[in-house]
Every structure is written in structure tokens, then in C-alpha cells.
Amino acid sequence: MSVETFFHNTPLVEEHLSLGAKMTGFGGWNMPLQYESILAEWEHNRKTVSLFDCSHMGEFMIKGDPLKNGLDAIVMQPIADMPVHTCRYGAMLNEDGGIIDDLIVYRKGAEDWMIVVNAANIEKDARHIRAHLNAGAHFEDASFKTAKLDLQGPQSRDVLKAFAPGIEQLTYYTFGYFTITGIPCLISRTGYTGELGYEIYCPWEKSKEIWQNILKNGTVKPTGLGVRDVLRIEMCYSLYGHELDEATSPLEAGLDKFIDTQKDFIGRRSLAARDALRTTGYFISASRKSPRAGHQIFDAAGRVLGAVTSGTFSPALGLGIGIGFMAVPRPDTGAEIFFGDDKSKTAAQVVRRPFYKGGSLKA
Numbered sequence: 001m002s003v004e005t006f007f008h009n010t011p012l013v014e015e016h017l018s019l020g021a022k023m024t025g026f027g028g029w030n031m032p033l034q035y036e037s038i039l040a041e042w043e044h045n046r047k048t049v050s051l052f053d054c055s056h057m058g059e060f061m062i063k064g065d066p067l068k069n070g071l072d073a074i075v076m077q078p079i080a081d082m083p084v085h086t087c088r089y090g091a092m093l094n095e096d097g098g099i100i101d102d103l104i105v106y107r108k109g110a111e112d113w114m115i116v117v118n119a120a121n122i123e124k125d126a127r128h129i130r131a132h133l134n135a136g137a138h139f140e141d142a143s144f145k146t147a148k149l150d151l152q153g154p155q156s157r158d159v160l161k162a163f164a165p166g167i168e169q170l171t172y173y174t175f176g177y178f179t180i181t182g183i184p185c186l187i188s189r190t191g192y193t194g195e196l197g198y199e200i201y202c203p204w205e206k207s208k209e210i211w212q213n214i215l216k217n218g219t220v221k222p223t224g225l226g227v228r229d230v231l232r233i234e235m236c237y238s239l240y241g242h243e244l245d246e247a248t249s250p251l252e253a254g255l256d257k258f259i260d261t262q263k264d265f266i267g268r269r270s271l272a273a274r275d276a277l278r279t280t281g282y283f284i285s286a287s288r289k290s291p292r293a294g295h296q297i298f299d300a301a302g303r304v305l306g307a308v309t310s311g312t313f314s315p316a317l318g319l320g321i322g323i324g325f326m327a328v329p330r331p332d333t334g335a336e337i338f339f340g341d342d343k344s345k346t347a348a349q350v351v352r353r354p355f356y357k358g359g360s361l362k363a
Contacts, residue, residue, distance in 0.1 A: 007025050021224060046359070058117040059142045059145075076090050076092065097268075103116060121240065147201070154195055154359075155219060170198070235356055251276050279326060285346055289346045
């Protein structure tokens, strides 16, 4: 299959093509959608171990005291108290309290930071951070120097420790420095699938060698973004452009537990004054029929409650599952709702997150 020239390519695009991947555009990048069926890739990730190319994600390197260089005020989560070699999830907001992007901050040293952002937002995020860092702060956009490979699944630790001894010492949301076949890597343990997993950050030009060596282990299969979306919806993880955008506040998106209420940050004042007219809800279809982004959500009386932001068929439940915004107050857990349009509605039940329980994420 030919590569679309108007997309950015990761350093592994030829590897994906040679392995027969179906490619698609995502966030301005040419990415593997799937190699096998979505169901086969789902089962392999949930039961064994899968390797994802996530080199489309952005990486920013920042140096300095976060309280002095402005970094602390750019993100809504607490970071000044982070121990070295830990990561924290959160977001940065605009002045109106809307979400510019969700991100993970890595503390590499006392005054050494890495921020990982979404692929489609790299340029926007870089402009925002540069505009709000102090003039003397050091900022580098290393997105096209840094490749990212995600090894995910209950057997990921067993596979990776053969390449990077000591990896088993990493606890959830920590990272360390390792070498894989002589190549220096930063490896973290965060995950986006609900299973035990690791993120391997390595030099762009060396990622092919690491990819090929890991895939020599017959237990590991390359996996595409199609099943990654199913896996994250089963875990009720948000995706920028679906549950998150600049018109949505972190309170509406259910990210309030990541907000540091003890510090000042961009958008805080607007956030405090903003009335939440909607909230994020989660529901399970009464059948295998799956909700789709844009479907309306109705209450039992047929009134429109809101709209679906993400939906899929869940192999774990054998039913359709959905995430969406619903008017406040949203229906109680267990309440019957409907999704669809005026011509066709499907019954569903409001539930607590996540849909998928009992994974190996923190094993």
C-alpha cells in the first residue's frame, strides 16, 4: 500500500507496510490501523503482549525550576513535589478553562522535565508552552527525534526484562533509563490499555532495530490503533478530540482529581467560575449494537440528554459500550437510557467506569 505523502510518517512506516498493516491517517500521521482482525488483536493484548508504534506522540524537553520558569502554572496537576523518575497525568488549559491538551509530565531530574502530548496537538502545544514559559527557560520540541514504542499486555514484563534487565523494578507511573541491544532508552510504566505495559522512548533512527528485536520474540505481535481505541474505551480513558477539547473543562471531562487546587494555573479562575452544565457518563448497550460518536443520548421519556463521544463493541462484555456528555444532573447508575437518533434508538444502562475490570495494569 502506498504511503499518503500529506501525512507525517513514523520511523517504522516501512515496517508496518512490510508486515501487511492496513494504514490510516490519524492526527496528521500515517499510522497502522490493524494487522489482523480487531478481535484477534484485542485478545492478544488482553491475554498476552502486543507492540504498538506510538512515535506520533509529541515529546517536549524543558529545563529549570518549574516554579521559576512558569512550567508549574502551565499544567493543572501538581508537579513541583514530584520525585525524580516519576510521571503524572494531567492537562493544560486555556484562559477560559478549556482543555488545550491532556498530557503526562516526566521528572527526569531536579530541573529536567519531559512532557508527552498528543500527536495532533504538537504544534499548538509547543506554541502555548513557549508563550507561557519565562524568557530564560530552556524548551526543546524533540518530537521528531524521539520514537515511542508501547509494549502492552500481561506478559509485557516477562518479554521486556530479557532486553532491559531491571525493568521489573519499575512501579506504576515511574520510569528509568535502560539499554536495549546497546541503545539508550527511557522506559516508563503507565499504559493506555488497562493491562501491564511499558513505553519505550528511544532515538528516532534506532527505533527500527528495537522494534525488530522485540518482534523476534514469537509471543509479541504488532498491533494497530484500531484495537487501541477499543482497549481505551473499555477502560473509560479519554481521547483528545472526543472527550477532551478546548470547549470542554476538566470538570466536565471527569478529570477533577488531577487538578491541584492549592496552586494557581492558567484557566483556574475561569474554571472556578464556570457552571458545569454537562458531565461525562458511561453506559452499556442492551445488545451488541454499539453507539457511535455523534449519536444522541435520550432519557426514558425521549428527551435529549446529550451526545456520544466514543463508542465501540466490547469483546470483554460482548455488548456495545459508550462514553458521552450528559446534562447535569445525569441519570443515576443503573438508569435506562437510549442512544441513536430520532429514527432508531437502542436501550442502554448507565454504569460506573471502567467497563473492563480485573486487568493486569498494576500487577
